[in-house]
């Protein structure tokens with residue numbers, strides 16, 4: 001029971017710490033705009049989201065113990081991701097090719113319509 005409560009508190013603390021970052025961005029809560037989360041873990045970006053439209057939010061959530069980045073090949077964005085941190089951009093149309101500037105073998109690409 002105590003264990004369950006500790007877990008519940010931990011989950012709530014995580015959600016509480018996480019949600020204001022998204023809620024603070026009014027674009028994320030605007031109707032029709034979706035948030036696409038790319039998990040970053042074990043030196044890799046998770047599955048790339050599909051169906052992304054210009055104006056949607058693309059968020060990287062770093063669950064790794066190392067610092068990473070999501071750095072656009074064409075220079076349109078460069079977000080640093082400390083361990084446990086999240087960061088987001090507003091998607092613009094085109095193919096968003098990105099890599100980690102700390103570990104250049106980490107790459108990803110999202111098509112935005």
Ligand SMILES: [Cu+2]
Nearest residue numbers: 068100102103
């Ligand atoms: Cu990295």
